[in-house]
Amino acid sequence: GAVVSQHPSWVICKSGTSVKIECRSLDFQATTMFWYRQFPKQSLMLMATSNEGSKATYEQGVEKDKFLINHASLTLSTLTVTSAHPEDSSFYICSSTGGTDTGELFFGEGSRLTVL
């Protein structure tokens, strides 16, 4: 299957700072990348859909100015959590269709963010 690489796998930051999470497609061109957030013992929640070369589409309730998404190339999408606060501590996961139209999604390894 397609390989999606996510970095960093975990990060700890101080409140008020910004954190960037990268998601790379290693063996395919990702025109679309999905960003999810997962709180402990809860389901994955779709935050936004990023499209290469255009603005991301955010889900209702997700602040686009706080969660900046950039998808400047077909192999890289980034999520920046700006002015992070402790309530932003979560597990962030990116995924892509892997260049297929079968409906399958391939996920990155996830990034554990802890805001102190």
Add this chain to the structure above:
Amino acid sequence: QKEVEQDPGPLSVPEGAIVSLNCTYSNSAFQYFMWYRQYSRKGPELLMYTYSSGNKEDGRFTAQVDKSSKYISLFIRDSQPSDSATYLCAMSHDSNYQLIWGAGTKLIIKP
């Protein structure tokens, strides 16, 4: 009421047992059904993918979809300790990848 209901568990069974994991849903328009396995601190990985009703088998895993009952199942035969993980169901009504997720069931296989 959530669109997709899944018992969070944990479900603890002895090694070698047959495991049954289930999800119920309310939206009859769902057509695509998936099961993902997620190890602790890792992203989910796709286990089974089915379209519409019926069964699908892959090794020790069998996925069943009963659209009339709005019920899907994942069976694991000859369960192994390495199967210990959280299993999430997900489904969508078209191919635009807007998945609706269950909360996940934590499975523990005891040696």
